[in-house]
Amino acid sequence: MTAQDLLPRPGDPTQHIATVADGRRRGAAWMRSDWAAFALRRLGGLVLSVGLLVLGVFLIVPLIPGDPAVAMLGTNATPEAIAALRARLGLDQPLWAQFVDFVGGLLRGELGSSFRYGVPVTDIIATKFPYTALLALGSIVIVIVVAIPLGMTVGVLTRGGRRGVLSTAFGAIAGFLASFPAYVAGTLLVIIFAIWLRVLPAGGVTTPGFWVLPIAALALGPTFAVARVVRQETYTVLQQDFMRTARGRRLRAIRLYLVHALPNLMTSTLTLTGLILAGLIGGTIIIETVFSYPGLGLEVVQSIIYKDYPTIQGIILVIGLLAILINLLIDVVLGLIDPRTLGGGHDG
Amino acid sequence: MADARIAPASEPGAPVAPGAPNSSRPDAAASLHRRRKFAPSLTAGLVMGGALVLVAILAPIVLGSAAETLGGGSRQSPSPEHLLGTDALGRDVFARSLVATRLTLLMATGATAISVVGGVLIGGLIWLAPRRFREVVLRIIDATVAFPALVLALVIAAILGAGAGPALIAIGVAGVPAFARLTSNMVAGIAHRDYVTTARLLGVPGFRLFSRHLLPNISGPLLVLTTSSFALALLEIASLSFVGLGVQSPQFDYGQLLSDGLVAIYSQPWQAIAPSIMLIYAGIAAMLIGDGLAQTLDPGLRAVKRRARLVPSRRDTAIPAAPAALLEVRDLHVYAPNGAELVKGVSFAIDRGKVLGLVGESGSGKSMTAMAVAGLLADGVRAEAEQLRLDDMDLARRNDPKRLALEIGLVYQDPGTTFNPALRMGVQLAEVARIHMGLGKRDARKQVEQSLDRIHVRDPETRVRQHAFQWSGGMLQRATIAAATLPEPKLIIADEPTTALDVTVQAEVLRQFRRINRDRGTAMLFISHDIGVVQELCDEVLVMRSGQIVERLSGDALKSGRVVHPYTQQLLDASPRMDDPIVAREPLEAPPVNASSDRSTIEATVEGGTHV
Numbered sequence: 004m005t006a007q008d009l010l011p012r013p014g015d016p017t018q019h020i021a022t023v024a025d026g027r028r029r030g031a032a033w034m035r036s037d038w039a040a041f042a043l044r045r046l047g048g049l050v051l052s053v054g055l056l057v058l059g060v061f062l063i064v065p066l067i068p069g070d071p072a073v074a075m076l077g078t079n080a081t082p083e084a085i086a087a088l089r090a091r092l093g094l095d096q097p098l099w100a101q102f103v104d105f106v107g108g109l110l111r112g113e114l115g116s117s118f119r120y121g122v123p124v125t126d127i128i129a130t131k132f133p134y135t136a137l138l139a140l141g142s143i144v145i146v147i148v149v150a151i152p153l154g155m156t157v158g159v160l161t162r163g164g165r166r167g168v169l170s171t172a173f174g175a176i177a178g179f180l181a182s183f184p185a186y187v188a189g190t191l192l193v194i195i196f197a198i199w200l201r202v203l204p205a206g207g208v209t210t211p212g213f214w215v216l217p218i219a220a221l222a223l224g225p226t227f228a229v230a231r232v233v234r235q236e237t238y239t240v241l242q243q244d245f246m247r248t249a250r251g252r253r254l255r256a257i258r259l260y261l262v263h264a265l266p267n268l269m270t271s272t273l274t275l276t277g278l279i280l281a282g283l284i285g286g287t288i289i290i291e292t293v294f295s296y297p298g299l300g301l302e303v304v305q306s307i308i309y310k311d312y313p314t315i316q317g318i319i320l321v322i323g324l325l326a327i328l329i330n331l332l333i334d335v336v337l338g339l340i341d342p343r344t345l346g347g348g349h350d351g
Numbered sequence: 352m353a354d355a356r357i358a359p360a361s362e363p364g365a366p367v368a369p370g371a372p373n374s375s376r377p378d379a380a381a382s383l384h385r386r387r388k389f390a391p392s393l394t395a396g397l398v399m400g401g402a403l404v405l406v407a408i409l410a411p412i413v414l415g416s417a418a419e420t421l422g423g424g425s426r427q428s429p430s431p432e433h434l435l436g437t438d439a440l441g442r443d444v445f446a447r448s449l450v451a452t453r454l455t456l457l458m459a460t461g462a463t464a465i466s467v468v469g470g471v472l473i474g475g476l477i478w479l480a481p482r483r484f485r486e487v488v489l490r491i492i493d494a495t496v497a498f499p500a501l502v503l504a505l506v507i508a509a510i511l512g513a514g515a516g517p518a519l520i521a522i523g524v525a526g527v528p529a530f531a532r533l534t535s536n537m538v539a540g541i542a543h544r545d546y547v548t549t550a551r552l553l554g555v556p557g558f559r560l561f562s563r564h565l566l567p568n569i570s571g572p573l574l575v576l577t578t579s580s581f582a583l584a585l586l587e588i589a590s591l592s593f594v595g596l597g598v599q600s601p602q603f604d605y606g607q608l609l610s611d612g613l614v615a616i617y618s619q620p621w622q623a624i625a626p627s628i629m630l631i632y633a634g635i636a637a638m639l640i641g642d643g644l645a646q647t648l649d650p651g652l653r654a655v656k657r658r659a660r661l662v663p664s665r666r667d668t669a670i671p672a673a674p675a676a677l678l679e680v681r682d683l684h685v686y687a688p689n690g691a692e693l694v695k696g697v698s699f700a701i702d703r704g705k706v707l708g709l710v711g712e713s714g715s716g717k718s719m720t721a722m723a724v725a726g727l728l729a730d731g732v733r734a735e736a737e738q739l740r741l742d743d744m745d746l747a748r749r750n751d752p753k754r755l756a757l758e759i760g761l762v763y764q765d766p767g768t769t770f771n772p773a774l775r776m777g778v779q780l781a782e783v784a785r786i787h788m789g790l791g792k793r794d795a796r797k798q799v800e801q802s803l804d805r806i807h808v809r810d811p812e813t814r815v816r817q818h819a820f821q822w823s824g825g826m827l828q829r830a831t832i833a834a835a836t837l838p839e840p841k842l843i844i845a846d847e848p849t850t851a852l853d854v855t856v857q858a859e860v861l862r863q864f865r866r867i868n869r870d871r872g873t874a875m876l877f878i879s880h881d882i883g884v885v886q887e888l889c890d891e892v893l894v895m896r897s898g899q900i901v902e903r904l905s906g907d908a909l910k911s912g913r914v915v916h917p918y919t920q921q922l923l924d925a926s927p928r929m930d931d932p933i934v935a936r937e938p939l940e941a942p943p944v945n946a947s948s949d950r951s952t953i954e955a956t957v958e959g960g961t962h963v
Contacts, residue, residue: 048494052494063509164730178642179635181638182634186590186593193616194620244765245769245771248779251759253753253756254752254786278497284499285501288594292593307509307513315505319505
C-alpha cells in the first residue's frame with residue numbers, strides 16, 4: 004500500500020510535464036547527473052533509515068520497563084551482581100553517553116558478547132547469516148521468476164474481459180494462496196511432503212533438499228500476492244495510450260507484450276514488490292522455527308525469550324540492514340528500467 | 352509479511368491507492384451510502400467473518416470446559432468423542448481450536464485499533480502542523496515503512512518481553528507507520544480542497560477540522576485498509592505466539608495451538624492442521640471483506656468488459672475490383688461495451704490525395720469512427736459496417752499486419768502519452784521500418800534520423816537515444832508524423848493531432864500535414880473538434896454530432912461560410928476567425944519568408960483558435 008504512492012503512473016501527463024521541464028540536459032551528461040542526483044537523494048534516505056535502525060536497536064535496552072539489569076538477571080539476582088552488570092553495560096551512565104558508546108562499538112564492528120553463549124555476537128551472526136540469506140534470496144528469486152511471468156500471462160490472456168473463467172479461477176486461487184502466512188504454509192508443506200509423501204526432509208541441514216520446503220513455504224504467499232499485482236498492472240499498462248500506439252504499429256503479440264508492456268509493468272510491479280520482498284525477510288524470522296532452521300530468525304526469537312539483549316540487538320540490526328539493502332537494490336533496478344524514477348518523481 | 356497489507360491496495364484503481372490523491376476517493380465514500388449493492392465477495396466475506404465471530408462468542412461458553420479439561424488420555428487419535436484427538440495434556444483439540452478464536456480475534460482487534468488510531472492521528476494531524484515539521488515526520492515515517500513490520504514488532508517484543516499483551520502492542524505499533532503514511536497521502540489529496548480551505552479560513556479549530564472535514568472524506572479507503580490490516584495483525588500475532596513470543600500457556604490462541612501441534616506433527620498432523628485451517632479461514636474472510644469493500648465503494652472495479660470486435664453487418668455487396676475511392680466507409684456503427692450506440696451509421700469516402708476533416712464536439716463519435724477505421728478500438732467497443740475498405744483491403748476482416756502497418760499511418764492526440772516511457776525514442780520511431788519494412792537496425796535508425804533532420808530536430812543521433820520524457824510535446828508530435836510517413840502509407844489517420852499542443856506548435860504541425868499531403872499526395876482522415884483547424888487543411892469536411900454526420904461541406908464552402916446546419920454554424924461561431932479578414936491580421940505577424948497564402952491562413956486560423 005505504501006508502495007502505491009511510489010508508483011509512477013505510466014503516461015502520467017503531469018509527471019511528463021514536470022520531467023520534460025527539468026530534463027532538458029542532453030546526452031551522456033544527463034545520464035550522469037540523473038544518476039548522481041539519484042545517488043545523492045538515495046544516500047539521504049539511506050542515512051535516515053540506517054540512523055533510525057541504529058537508534059531503534061539501541062533503545063531496546065534503555066526502554067526495558069523497570070531496571071534493565073534486573074530484567075536480564077531476574078529478580079533473584081544479588082544486588083552486587085545487578086550493580087556489576089549495570090556497570091558492565093554502562094547502564095549507570097547518561098543515555099547519550101550510552102548511545103555514543105553503542106555507536107562507537109558499531110563503528111569498530113563490535114556488537115558485544117552474547118549473554119547466553121559468552122561469545123561475540125558478531126560470531127553468532129557470521130555463523131547464522133548465510134542460512135538466512137540463502138532462505139531470503141532463494142525465495143525472492145522464486146517469487147520474481149514465477150510471479151511475473153504467471154501474472155503477466157494471466158493478465159494478457161484475460162485482458163478486457165476475455166476468458167472469464169480463467170480470470171475468476173486465477174483470482175480465487177491466487178487470493179487463496181496469497182493469504183497463506185509462511186508459517187502455516189510451512190506447516191502444511193511439512194505434513195504433505197515430509198509426512199504423507201515422505202519425499203522431502205523437514206529438518207536438518209544435511210542435504211540441499213532441506214532448503215526446498217522452507218523456501219517454498221516462504222515464497223508461496225508472496226508469489227501469488229505479486230502475481231495478483233502483476234496481473235492488475237498488466238491490465239493498467241495494456242490500457243495506456245502507448246500500447247494503442249504499439250498496436251497501431253501492428254506488432255506481433257510477443258513483441259507487443261515483452262518489449263512494450265513488460266518494462267512498464269516492471270516499474271510499478273517492482274515498486275510494489277519491494278515491500279513484499281522486504282516483508283519476506285520478516286517471514287524468514289518465523290519460518291525458521293517451523294523447520295528448526297539454524298538461521299538468524301530462530302536465534303533472535305530464542306534470544307528474546309532468554310533476554311539475551313546483545314544478540315537481539317545485533318541480529319535485528321543485520322535483518323534491518325538486509326531490508327534496507329533490498330529496497331536500495333530495487334530502486335537501482337527501477338532506475339535502470341525506467342530512468343524517470345531516478346528523478347524521484349515517484350516519491351510522492 | 353508486508354504482502355497482505357499491499358495486496359488489497361493493489362487492486363485496480365483501488366480507492367486506497369494513495370499515489371493518486373485525486374477526486375475519486377472522497378466520492379467513493381459517499382457512494383457506499385447511495386448504492387448499497389454489495390459486491391459478492393463482500394457478502395461472502397461478511398458471512399464467513401460473521402460465522403467466525405459467532406464461534407468466538409459461543410465456543411468458549413459451550414466448549415470452554417472441554418478445551419481446558421485435563422485427562423481423557425494424552426495424545427489420543429481422533430474418535431467420536433474427540434473429533435481431532437487430544438493434546439499432550441489430554442485436552443480436546445477440536446474444542447481448543449474453536450475456543451482459541453475468541454482470544455485470537457480479540458488480540459487482532461486490539462492491535463488493529465492501535466494501528467488505526469495511531470496511524471490516523473499521526474497521518475492526519477501532521478497536516479495541521481507546520482510544513483517543516485510535517486516533512487520531517489513524513490521522512491521518518493517513510494524510512495520506518497521500509498522495514499518489515501515484523502522487525503519493528505520484534506524490537507518491541509524485545510523491550511516488553513514475551514507475552515500476550517506485549518505481542519498485541521508490538522503488532523499494533525508496528526502497523527502504525529504504514530497507516531500514518533496512507534492517511535497522510537489521502538489527506539494530502541483533500542487538504543487543499545476548497546471546503547477544507549474555507550473551513551480553515553472560517554477559523555475551524557485544528558482537531559475539529561481534522562475530525563469533521565478531513566476524516567469523513569477518507570473514511571471509505573480507511574475502512575478497506577483497516578480490514579486488510581486486521582487480517583495481517585491476526586496472522587502476525589499468531590506468528591508471534593507460534594514462535595513463543597506471544598500468548599503464553601495456559602492461555603491459547605491459534606498460533607500457540609499451531610506451535611503445540613508442530614511438536615507432535617509426525618504422530619498427530621491433524622493437531623497442526625486444525626489451527627492452520629482456522630488461520631487461513633480467518634485470513635480469507637478478512638481478505639474477501641477488504642476486496643468486497645473496495646469493490647462496493649468503487650463499483651468501477653467490477654465493470655465487465657468484452658473484447659473489441661469489428662463485424663461486417665451485411666456482406667451482400669462485393670468489393671468492386673477497381674475501387675473508385677481510396678477509403679470507403681459505409682454505414683458504420685460503433686457500440687460501447689454497455690450497448691450504447693456511439694456512432695450511428697456513418698458513411699464517407701476519401702479519394703486519393705484528398706484530406707477529409709471530421710469535426711464535432713468531444714463525444715460526437717469522431718474519434719471512435721477513426722479508431723474503427725484503424726482497427727484500434729478499445730476492448731469491449733464493437734463496430735459494424737456494411738463496407739469498410741482501404742483500397743483493396745477489407746478492414747472489416749483480419750488483415751496482414753504488415754499491410755496494415757505500412758498502408759495506414761497513425762497520429763494520436765496526446766504526444767505525451769503516445770510514446771512508451773520505458774523505451775528509447777529511436778526504437779519506437781524506427782519500429783515499423785524495422786519490423787514491417789524489413790530494414791536492418793542501422794538502416795532503420797538512419798531513416799529515422801534523416802526524417803528527424805528534415806523536420807529540423809537538431810542533433811538527431813543524440814535525440815533517438817533519449818526517452819520520450821526528454822522531448823517536448825511539439826517535437827514528439829512532429830516526430831510521430833514524420834515516422835508515420837516513413838513507410839509511405841496510403842492513408843494517414845490523425846486523431847486530434849493538434850489539440851494537446853500550444854498554438855505556435857499547432858501551426859507547425861499543420862504545416863507539416865499540409866506539406867506531406869502536397870508533396871506525397873497522401874490521403875488523410877483528419878479529426879479535430881476545432882473547425883478552424885480543419886477548414887484550411889481539408890478538401891471536404893464532415894460535421895458530426897451525437898454519432899451522426901449532420902453536414903457535409905467542401906473546404907471552400909466552409910471557408911466562405913456557406914453552411915446549412917445550425918450546429919455547424921455554432922461551431923463556426925465558436926471559432927472567431929471567419930469574420931476576421933486574413934488581410935487585417937497579416938501585419939501583426941512577421942510575414943514568413945516565401946509565405947504562401949496557405950501558410951499564412953493556417954497561422955491565422957491557429958491564432959483564432961486561441962480564443963476558443
